[in-house]
Amino acid sequence: RKEVEQDPGPFNVPEGATVAFNCTYSNSASQSFFWYRQDCRKEPKLLMSVYSSGNEDGRFTAQLNRASQYISLLIRDSKLSDSATYLCVVNTGTASKLTFGTGTRLQVTL
Amino acid sequence: DTGVSQDPRHKITKRGQNVTFRCDPISEHNRLYWYRQTLGQGPEFLTYFQNEAQLEKSRLLSDRFSAERPKGSFSTLEIQRTEQGDSAMYLCASSYPQTSGGRTDTQYFGPGTRLTVL
Numbered sequence: 001r002k003e004v005e006q007d008p009g010p011f012n013v014p015e016g017a018t019v020a021f022n023c024t025y026s027n028s029a030s031q032s033f034f035w036y037r038q039d040c041r042k043e044p045k046l047l048m049s050v051y052s053s054g055n056e057d058g059r060f061t062a063q064l065n066r067a068s069q070y071i072s073l074l075i076r077d078s079k080l081s082d083s084a085t086y087l088c089v090v091n092t093g094t095a096s097k098l099t100f101g102t103g104t105r106l107q108v109t110l
Numbered sequence: 111d112t113g114v115s116q117d118p119r120h121k122i123t124k125r126g127q128n129v130t131f132r133c134d135p136i137s138e139h140n141r142l143y144w145y146r147q148t149l150g151q152g153p154e155f156l157t158y159f160q161n162e163a164q165l166e167k168s169r170l171l172s173d174r175f176s177a178e179r180p181k182g183s184f185s186t187l188e189i190q191r192t193e194q195g196d197s198a199m200y201l202c203a204s205s206y207p208q209t210s211g212g213r214t215d216t217q218y219f220g221p222g223t224r225l226t227v228l
Contacts, residue, residue, distance in 0.1 A: 008150070043201060043219035044153065087152050096166060097143070098217060100152030 001026055006088050006101035013108055019079050021104045023071040023088030030099075032091040033064055035073050037084045038103065044087055047073075078108045112136060114220035116202050122226045123192055130188045135204030142185050143217060144177055145201040146170065152220045153201055161187060191225045199224050 006023045011071045025033075033050035048055065050062040050071055061074040071088055085103040090097075123129050135142050145153035156175070158166045159183035171177075174192075179185040182212050189196055199222045202209045205215035 043221050045219070046216055047197060047214075054157075089152075095157035097168070098145075098153075099155070102150065102152050 002101075003027055003030055003099045004090055006100035008102055008104060010105040013106070015078055015080060015110055016107055017108075018074065018076045019078055019106065020075075021086055021106075022075045023073075023089075024070050025071070025088075025090045026097075027090070027092055027099075028069065029092050030069075030090040033069075033071050034091075034098070035060075035062055036087040036089055036091040036100070038087055039084050040110055042099075045077055045085070045095050048095050075106075078106075080108050080110070082106060085110045114202055114204050114218055116200075116220040116223050118223055120224045120226075122228065123171055124228050125192060125194060127192055128188065128190045129192060129213040129225065130186055131202075131225075132184060132201055133202030133204075133220060134184045135202070136206075136218055139204035139206045139218075140182065141205040141207070141215060141217075142179055143205075144185070144187050145203065145219075147199040147222070148197075153173075156187075160163050192225075194227050197225055197227045213223060 004025050026050040035043040037047045038044045048057050048062045054063040061078045063072045085105045087103045088101040089098050119131045142159045144156040147153040156171050157177050157181040162179050174190045177187045202219040202220045203224045206216045
């Protein structure tokens with residue numbers, strides 16, 4: 001079983017739609033959680049950290065359920081520019097490797 | 111540009127040749143990471159340095175791979191006797207220790223070196 005599992009998609013949604021991505025992780029010792037965004041043939045960039053209390057950044061909302069070892073990302077009012085691959089990422093220490101999921105590809109269309 | 115830089119951006123080599131990649135982290139970032147990403151997969155951790163000390167290595171880092179960070183600034187990743195399976199994007203990231211809350215550092219990634227082994 002992979003340490004971090006995501007539905008690879010693609011998710012094809014019209015502009016303005018709300019879309020949700022889910023992710024599960026297997027290591028209960030995981031301490032930190034992130035969503036990274038990766039555009040085609042570019043490097044990953046941090047989108048947001050995920051906290052137990054849930055957190056929101058504009059149109060993006062991330063939630064963590066430690067009991068179920070489940071992380072989610074909600075994007076409201078999708079824009080064409082949101083088209084990218086969204087990587088679910090976990091870390092088991094304060095300074096160590098990041099473990100990435102395979103990514104979920106999002107395509108927002110007119 | 112004060113971000114992470116990597117050189118070269120693209121490398122095409124023949125099987126059996128040695129290649130070396132360079133990473134320059136963000137200035138004053140004392141932590142440096144190497145990852146490898148193949149098509150359709152997320153990045154996979156290879157190794158991590160704090161200053162010049164190599165603190166963690168993945169089992170993915172076979173004997174043909176070696177990484178150095180001699181002065182705690184830039185780092186090099188060398189692959190000896192390349193194989194077709196080494197074809198991938200090699201990503202470097204750097205970070206600076208968080209001082210409060212025990213939270214993980216934010217890792218900033220460079221643009222990567224795309225390696226093609228023929």
